[in-house]
Each structure stands twice: as structure tokens, then as C-alpha cells.
Amino acid sequence: xxxxxxxxxxxxxxxxxxxxxxxxxxxxxxxxxxxxxxxxxxxxxxxxxxxxxxxxxxxxxxxxxxxxxxxxxxxxxxxxxxxxxxxxxxxxxxxxxxxxxxxxxxxxxxxxxxxxxxxxxxxxxxxxxxxxxxxxxxxxxxxxxxxxxxxxxxxxxxxxxxxxxxxxxxxxxxx
Amino acid sequence: xxxxxxxxxxxxxxxxxxxxxxxxxxxxxxxxxxxxxxxxxxxxxxxxxxxxxxxxxxxxxxxxxxxxxxxxxxxxxxxxxxxxxxxxxxxxxxxxxxxxxxxxxxxxxxxxxxxxxxxxxxxxx
Numbered sequence: 001x002x003x004x005x006x007x008x009x010x011x012x013x014x015x016x017x018x019x020x021x022x023x024x025x026x027x028x029x030x031x032x033x034x035x036x037x038x039x040x041x042x043x044x045x046x047x048x049x050x051x052x053x054x055x056x057x058x059x060x061x062x063x064x065x066x067x068x069x070x071x072x073x074x075x076x077x078x079x080x081x082x083x084x085x086x087x088x089x090x091x092x093x094x095x096x097x098x099x100x101x102x103x104x105x106x107x108x109x110x111x112x113x114x115x116x117x118x119x120x121x122x123x124x125x126x127x128x129x130x131x132x133x134x135x136x137x138x139x140x141x142x143x144x145x146x147x148x149x150x151x152x153x154x155x156x157x158x159x160x161x162x163x164x165x166x167x168x169x170x171x172x173x174x175x
Numbered sequence: 176x177x178x179x180x181x182x183x184x185x186x187x188x189x190x191x192x193x194x195x196x197x198x199x200x201x202x203x204x205x206x207x208x209x210x211x212x213x214x215x216x217x218x219x220x221x222x223x224x225x226x227x228x229x230x231x232x233x234x235x236x237x238x239x240x241x242x243x244x245x246x247x248x249x250x251x252x253x254x255x256x257x258x259x260x261x262x263x264x265x266x267x268x269x270x271x272x273x274x275x276x277x278x279x280x281x282x283x284x285x286x287x288x289x290x291x292x293x294x295x296x297x298x299x300x
Contacts (some may be wrong), residue, residue: 023283024191077190087187094185097232098282101261108264116261118184118234 006110009169010034013156016102017167020095025075029158037153037168045069046089048096048121052104055112058171060100061153062092066123068165084123093119099167111171177225177297180207182215182241183259184233188282192228192259192289199290201297212236216244224254226296229276231260231267239274246275255296259284 014031021029044063051059064072066084073081073091081087097119104114153168179196181189186208193206207222209215211233218224227245231238242256257278258271268279280292290299 020283023285073187076187078194090185090187094188097185098261101263101282104261105263113264113266116232118232 006107006171009107009154009171010156012103012106013099013154013167013169016099016106017156017158019102020098024098025072025095027071027075027160029160032157032159034154034156037155042153042168044124046092046121046123048089048092048119050096050100050119051117052100052114053117054114054174056114056171056173058169060096060103061168061170062096062099062165063168064092064165065163068160068163069123071160071163089121089123093121096121103169177203178205178207178222179203179297180209180215180218180222180224180227182209182212182227182233182238183230184210185230186210188230195286195289196293196297199286200299201290201293202299203297212238212241212244215241216248219245219248219250219254226293227254227256228259228293229256231258231262231271239271242271242274242276257292257296 013034018029018031021027042063045066046064046069048062049059050061051057066088069088069092070081070084072095073088076091077087097116100116104111104116151170151172153170156167158165158167181192183189183192189208196203207218207224209218213236215227215229216236229238229241236244238258238260245254245256255277256275257280258276259280259282261282263281271279278292278295280288
């Protein structure tokens with residue numbers, strides 16, 4: 001099932017995201033053409049989800065690589081962060097929360113009042129495999145996470161210094 | 176010198192708020208952290224807090240529930256609470272004010288907006 005289309009929703013997502021970055025995250029970002037994610041499975045390093053309920057319900061999501069997550073965290077905190085840790089998850093969760101909040105305020109007249117959840121952030125684990133004896137070299141695996149949805153996401157891609165991230169939206173009007 | 180309680184379930188956001196306050200030259204003696212409304216009530220009972228900055232959407236006890244609970248404590252000194260939240264509708268602002276919040280700042284905010292909002296409560300060096 002495809003997410004219900006509302007006029008200007010892509011523009012509202014773009015403006016909400018740019019508003020957050022221009023105010024609190026000193027990173028240049030550029031929006032690209034939005035699309036509907038037809039594949040049910042989305043594979044990513046990091047995903048952050050804020051759900052909302054009300055006359056409409058759905059999810060605002062932020063999908064990114066760990067590299068982008070580190071860049072966002074460093075920019076938000078004004079200090080170099082080179083290890084993906086709790087602060088990075090927290091930062092991406094807060095970014096998603098602010099994007100969802102800004103979007104909620106923009107679509108109030110269309111969607112009606114909505115209640116936002118606290119963000120949930122899921123990240124793939126960095127696994128290290130080595131022999132018990134230590135004879136063989138360790139092998140590092142950066143596993144990604146997958147999101148399986150029956151509804152297609154409206155995806156708005158953004159780029160920053162050649163790195164990409166997506167802001168996704170699923171929304172449905174409740175009966 | 177004032178003691179400021181920063182209530183937000185995001186540790187990163189608490190760091191950003193404290194960093195912005197420090198860099199803006201506002202004088203704060205000590206920051207106290209809380210991750211939700213329940214922790215904030217505990218912090219108020221254990222510390223002499225002069226100003227509270229409080230998020231709205233948090234687990235366990237929301238910011239607005241905390242503001243209402245704080246008002247009902249009947250403390251001898253009323254502690255001003257400034258809501259710092261993504262909730263930006265007029266209805267939410269009116270609800271916060273009616274519940275006892277003294278100020279309101281919508282996320283995202285610039286350092287200047289934070290300084291302007293807190294200027295009524297904190298001195299600038």
C-alpha cells in the first residue's frame with residue numbers, strides 16, 4: 001500500500017530537515033528528488049524512527065550510514081566524534097525528533113493534531129570475528145539493519161559532501 | 176550564582192543546551208541533569224534549583240506532567256520552568272503556560288534564541 005499523497009508533503013519534509021540542519025547542525029545539505037521506496041526491505045547502517053498518532057498515524061524516519069551519523073554528531077556537539085557510540089545514536093534520535101516536530105507543526109492544518117513518540121534508534125553492530133587461539137587475523141564485519149514494511153515509504157534523499165541520507169515518511173489517515 | 180536543572184531524555188541535547196549557555200556568557204554556578212520528569216522531581220527535592228529547562232516529550236514522566244507535579248508541590252520558592260521542545264503549536268504553548276511554565280523555546284533553536292529566552296533569568300557576564 002502506498003503512503004497517502006498530500007500536496008506539498010515533500011516540500012514540508014525538505015523544509016523541516018533544512019530548518020534543523022541550518023539551525024543546530026552546521027552541515028551543508030542538499031535535497032534531491034523524492035521517490036517512493038517500492039522494495040519492502042530497506043537496508044541501512046542506522047535507522048531512527050519517530051511514530052505519530054492522531055487523525056493520521058505513521059512514522060518519520062531517518063536512514064543513514066554510520067559515517068553520516070558521526071558527522072552529524074560531531075557537528076551538533078561542536079567536537080570531533082570518531083566512534084559510533086551512545087551519543088551518536090542519541091544525536092540521530094534527536095535529529096529525527098526535531099524533524100518530526102517541525103513537520104508536525106507544518107502539517108497541523110492537513111493532518112490535525114498528532115502525538116509524537118520518543119525516538120527509537122537501531123544500528124547495525126560492528127562484529128569482530130577471530131579464532132579463539134588468536135592465530136588467525138581478526139575479521140571485521142559491519143552489519144547493517146533492515147526495515148521491512150508493508151507500506152511504501154515516501155523517501156526524500158539528502159546529500160552532504162558526497163554522503164547521502166534519507167528522511168522517510170509513512171502516513172495514513174485513520175478511519 | 177544560579178543552579179540550572181536541564182531536563183531532556185537526550186543527553187546530546189542536554190550537552191548542547193549547556194554548551195550554548197556557557198558560550199553565551201550567561202553565568203551558571205552548576206548544571207544538574209535529568210532524563211525525564213521523575214528524575215527532575217528527584218533533582219528538585221535534592222538541590223536548590225533556580226531555573227529549569229524542560230523538554231516536553233520524554234519517557235516515564237513528560238515535561239508537562241512534571242510542570243504540573245512541580246506546581247502541586249507547593250514549594251516556598253517558585254522555580255521558573257522554560258519549556259525547550261519540538262512542540263510548537265499555539266495550543267501546546269497555551270497548555271504549558273496554563274500549567275505553570277514561565278517560558279517557551281521551540282527546537283530547533285539558535286544560540287541567540289536561547290540567550291534571549293533565558294536572558295530574563297540568567298545574568299550575562
